Amino acid sequence: xxxxxxxxxxxxxxxxxxxxxxxxxSLNGKLARVAASIIEKNxxxxxxxxxxxxxxxxxxxxxxxxxxxxxxxxxxxxxxxENDAFIISAxxxxxxxxxxxxxxxxxxxxxxxxxxxxxxAFLMSASPSVAGGNPGLWSLRxxxxxxxxxxxxxxxxxxxxxxxxxxxxxxxxxxxxxxxKENLLGFMNAVEATKHYPYLKKAWAEFMxxxxxxxxxxxxxxx
Ligand code: FNR
Numbered sequence: 001x002x003x004x005x006x007x008x009x010x011x012x013x014x015x016x017x018x019x020x021x022x023x024x025x026s027l028n029g030k031l032a033r034v035a036a037s038i039i040e041k042n043x044x045x046x047x048x049x050x051x052x053x054x055x056x057x058x059x060x061x062x063x064x065x066x067x068x069x070x071x072x073x074x075x076x077x078x079x080x081x082e083n084d085a086f087i088i089s090a091x092x093x094x095x096x097x098x099x100x101x102x103x104x105x106x107x108x109x110x111x112x113x114x115x116x117x118x119x120x121a122f123l124m125s126a127s128p129s130v131a132g133g134n135p136g137l138w139s140l141r142x143x144x145x146x147x148x149x150x151x152x153x154x155x156x157x158x159x160x161x162x163x164x165x166x167x168x169x170x171x172x173x174x175x176x177x178x179x180x181k182e183n184l185l186g187f188m189n190a191v192e193a194t195k196h197y198p199y200l201k202k203a204w205a206e207f208m209x210x211x212x213x214x215x216x217x218x219x220x221x222x223x
Contacts, residue, residue, distance in 0.1 A: 010192075010195075010196050011195075012043055012044060012045050013043075013044050013045070013084045013085065013188060013191045013192050013195055014044070014045045014046075014047060014082070014083040014084050014085075015039055015044055015045070015046055015047065015083055015084065015085050015086065015087055015188075015191070016047045016049060016079045016080060016082075016083040016085070016086040016087070017032055017035060017036050017039070017046050017047065017048055017049070017086070017087045017089075018032060018048070018049040018050060018051060018053075018054070018086075018087075018088060018089070019031070019032045019050065019051055019088075019089045019090075020051055020088050020089065020090035020091060020097075020098055020100070020101040020140075021051055021090075021091050021098070022051050022052055022055065022100060026091070027091075027126040027127065027128070027158075027161040027162065028089035028090060028091055028124075028125065028126045028133075029050070029089070030126065030161075030165050030169060031089045031124055031125075031126040031158055031161065031171075032048070032087070032089040032124075033048075033169055034169065034170060034171055034177075034180065035087060035089070035124065035180065035184060036048055038180065038181050038184050038185075039184060039188065042184075042185060042188060043188075044188055047079060047082065047083050049079060051100065051101065051104075053072065053075050053076075054072045054073070054075055054076040054104045055072045055100060055104070056070040056072040056073050056103055056104045056107045057070055058103060059103055059106045059107055064110055069107065069110075069111070070107055072104060072107075073104060073107035073108050073110075073111075076104055076108050076115075077108050077111050077115045080108070080115045080116065080119060081115055084119075084120070084191050084194075084195050085119060085120035085121060085122070085187070085191040086119060086120075086121050087121065087122045087123075087124065087187075088101070088121065088123055088124070088140065089124040089125065089126060090123065090124070090125050090133070090136060090137065090140050091125065091126075091127065091133060091136065092125055092127050092129075092131075092133030092134070092135055092136030092137075093136065095135040095136060095139070096135070096136055096139040097136055097139045097140040097143075098136075101140070102143065105143050105144070105147075106143075109143075109147055114147060114148070116144060116147035116148060116149045117147060117148035117149070118148060118149075118150070119149050119150070120149070120150045120152065120187070120190060120191045120194060121144060121149045121150065121151050121152065122151075122152045122155075122156075122183070122184070122187040123137045123140055123141065123151060123152075123155045123156075124137075124155065124156040124157065124158070124180075125137050125155075125156075125157045125158070126157070126158040126161035126164070127157070127158070127159070127161055128160060128161055128162040128163075129159065129160075130159050130160065131157065131159065132157030132158045132159035132160075132161065133157055133158075133161075134155065134157035137155045137157065141155075150190075150194075152183075152186070152187045152190060154183050154186065154187075155183075156179070156180050156183045158171070158176070158180075164176070
């Protein structure tokens with residue numbers, strides 16, 4: 001929690017954050033580190049991961065029929081379930097989502113219960129181009145939304161990313177940093193509301209002493 005926050009006594013939100021690139025000097029990895037720092041300064045807990053932890057062999061339904069699940073897919077499932085939300089900083093490959101990332105999403109989508117369902121996600125990209133890799137994010141939205149993930153409406157794309165970072169790893173342009181921060185804080189508020197809102201609904205119903213009211217029953221059921 002930072003000095004500007006009110007201590008609500010509520011558990012901080014936990015966010016899995018990773019770059020969708022296997023490159024060790026990934027621009028998306030750099031953007032992910034800036035985002036992690038902003039989230040931690042604003043009271044969130046970051047579970048920072050790398051795509052290499054979630055790398056998977058090409059999806060093959062015959063392989064799955066033998067009961068095989070790649071360790072990378074099992075790891076991503078575990079990390080999604082351990083956290084309240086996830087953020088991917090994804091490269092744009094030919095106006096679309098990199099195959100390595102889509103392949104892992106496909107494997108993870110085969111687990112039951114299906115882990116993406118009902119989770120919150122924020123999507124970012126970094127690219128040397130003027131579009132900052134934004135077209136690829138629209139392709140990444142499709143499978144995740146199909147799987148029931150709540151994708152935050154705003155997405156963040158860092159243009160000319162090869163020139164955007166200072167030697168200390170921050171984004172040089174203050175205005176762009178502020179925009180990223182505003183996006184992330186908006187996302188964190190949405191995740192926090194979902195995490196704590198059921199408790200607040202229940203507290204409100206108890207305060208109103210409406211336990212016998214049909215609305216109170218709905219509140220109990222929806223917790
Ligand atoms: C790219 N790149 C790219 N960039 C972009 O803005 N639009 C695009 O359509 C593509 N297409 C594309 C295809 C392929 C196969 C590669 C390898 C690269 C460039 C890409 O954004 C750049 O290499 C980034 O640095 C990749 O992200 P990481 O790995 O640095 O995070």
